[in-house]
Structures are given as C-alpha cells and as structure tokens.
Amino acid sequence: MKNNIDYSLYLVTDRDxxxxxxxxxEVEQAIKGGVTLVQIREKSIGTLEFYNIAVKIKCITDKYKVPLIINDRIDIAQAIDADGVHLGQNDMPADIARCILGSNKIIGVSTSTLVEAQKAERQGADYVGVGAMFPTTTKDDASAVTINCLKEIKQGISIPVVxxxxxxxxxIALLKTANIDGIAVVSAILGNxxxxxxxxxxxxLFRN
Structure with missing residues (x-):
C-alpha cells in the first residue's frame, strides 16, 4: 500500500x-465522498481517550481500505497498527521515527520552507505537508506559505507534496499551478x- 498512496484529498480530524x-x-461520510487518506489529530486529550478514538476510526478506514495516519503520537500509531504518522517541526525527527516504525509505515512531515522539505526527504519522509497556505482557525501556530514557495518546494523535492x-x-484553484499531489483539509469538510x-x-475541484 505504501507506494500507491493517493494523497489527493487528505482529511485531518478536528472534533471541535x-x-x-x-x-x-463524519469520517465515514467523508470517505464515501472521496477522502483518500485520514489523519487523526488530537492535541488536548489523554492517551487512553486518543487510543479509544483511534481504534474506532481505524475500523472505519480499514473497511474502506483508506490509510490512517496518526498526528504526532508514534505510540498510538504503533498500538493500533496505523498506516503511519505525521510529524511537526518540533516533534521527533523523521529518521528516528523511521527507525521505530520500520520501512513499511508512512511518515509525513509538516514544512513551510524548501529547506525543511528537503531535510524531511533526506530523513526518509514519504511526503510533506506544506502550509499554512491560507488563514486557518484550526492551527494557529502554522507559518504562512506563499503559492510561489509551494511551487518551489514541489520542484525541489521528489516526494509527494500536500x-x-x-x-x-x-x-483551491489558486493551488493548481503548483502541481501538488494533494490537499489536506479540516473545516472545509468537517465544518459542513x-x-x-x-x-x-x-x-x-482538485482533480479537474
């Protein structure tokens, strides 16, 4: 599965x-609507609650054969045998995560510059998330990224860019010129x- 991941419509969860x-x-409905990959992002709950939520969501993603990524928490990813993890700039380095998770798991890294993206690729990341492209209320610590910077990152690395x-x-049309591999959304799906x-x-809109 790892080499055939479709990153085109990447859902990041936010219960708020x-x-x-x-x-x-809502995760099941989103998958029925075309979501190709799901990331569970839970920043403010304990390990047991996160684990219980992840177990239930994995049952859904497994049913539809959609990859499940866990944000930050390598332990949760291992505990439920998720398909991979997504790491921020202040999380564990991708190469260390790779040593822990092995070669078959997906590792993504949040980036906002070409230097960060190239470092993620060198460390063995399978894809990078680039943003924040536009103002967002779901993540207030993300650096702003221009369309030109997005293009530069896409042209400067060989792994997928989301x-x-x-x-x-x-x-969404503003992103088409960058020839990216996917878009990751929260409110644009779950807020409806x-x-x-x-x-x-x-x-x-993304595919056409």
Whole structure:
C-alpha cells in the first residue's frame, strides 16, 4: 500500500468543528465522498481517550481500505497498527521515527520552507505537508506559505507534496499551478452539515 498512496484529498480530524454529530459518522461520510487518506489529530486529550478514538476510526478506514495516519503520537500509531504518522517541526525527527516504525509505515512531515522539505526527504519522509497556505482557525501556530514557495518546494523535492491550511472551494484553484499531489483539509469538510457532499465538491475541484 505504501507506494500507491493517493494523497489527493487528505482529511485531518478536528472534533471541535463538527456540526451536531460524531467524528466516526463524519469520517465515514467523508470517505464515501472521496477522502483518500485520514489523519487523526488530537492535541488536548489523554492517551487512553486518543487510543479509544483511534481504534474506532481505524475500523472505519480499514473497511474502506483508506490509510490512517496518526498526528504526532508514534505510540498510538504503533498500538493500533496505523498506516503511519505525521510529524511537526518540533516533534521527533523523521529518521528516528523511521527507525521505530520500520520501512513499511508512512511518515509525513509538516514544512513551510524548501529547506525543511528537503531535510524531511533526506530523513526518509514519504511526503510533506506544506502550509499554512491560507488563514486557518484550526492551527494557529502554522507559518504562512506563499503559492510561489509551494511551487518551489514541489520542484525541489521528489516526494509527494500536500498543501494544508484554510483550503476551501473558494481558493483551491489558486493551488493548481503548483502541481501538488494533494490537499489536506479540516473545516472545509468537517465544518459542513453535509460532509459527503463537501468532500465530493473538493475532490472534483482538485482533480479537474
């Protein structure tokens, strides 16, 4: 699976943006709408709660054969046998994570400059997330990245590039010129009453 990952519509979870429903229902609806990869991001809960949530979401992603990535927590990824982890600039280095997880797991790294992206590639990352591309309320510590910088990163590394940060139906066209491999979204899918339709629209806009 690792060599055939489709990064085109990458869902990052955030229960705070849900509209009167639960994360499990919405993740399944998002996958039905075209989400190709799911990352569980939980910054403010304990290990047991994170583990329990991850176990339930993995049952859903396994059902649809969609890869599941865990944000930051290598221990949770190992405990549930997730497909991989996503690491920030202040998390464990990608090469150390690779030693722990082995060669078959997916490792992604958040980057905002070409230097960071090239370092991630050297350390064995499978893809980089680049952002924040646009203003976002779900991650207030992300550095702003220009479209030109995104293009520079895409041209300067050989691993897949996924844009993240405030991406919506309105601005997605601005990213097309960078020839990126995917978009990572939170609110643009989970912040809608009809998650499935929201995912379908974003997938169509990105692919066409």
């Amino acid at each position: 943006v849900l509209m009167d429903t639960d994360i499990y229902t 844009a993240i940060g405030g991406i919506s139906e309105i601005n 009453k009809d998650v499935k339709t929201a995912a379908e629209k974003l997938e169509g």
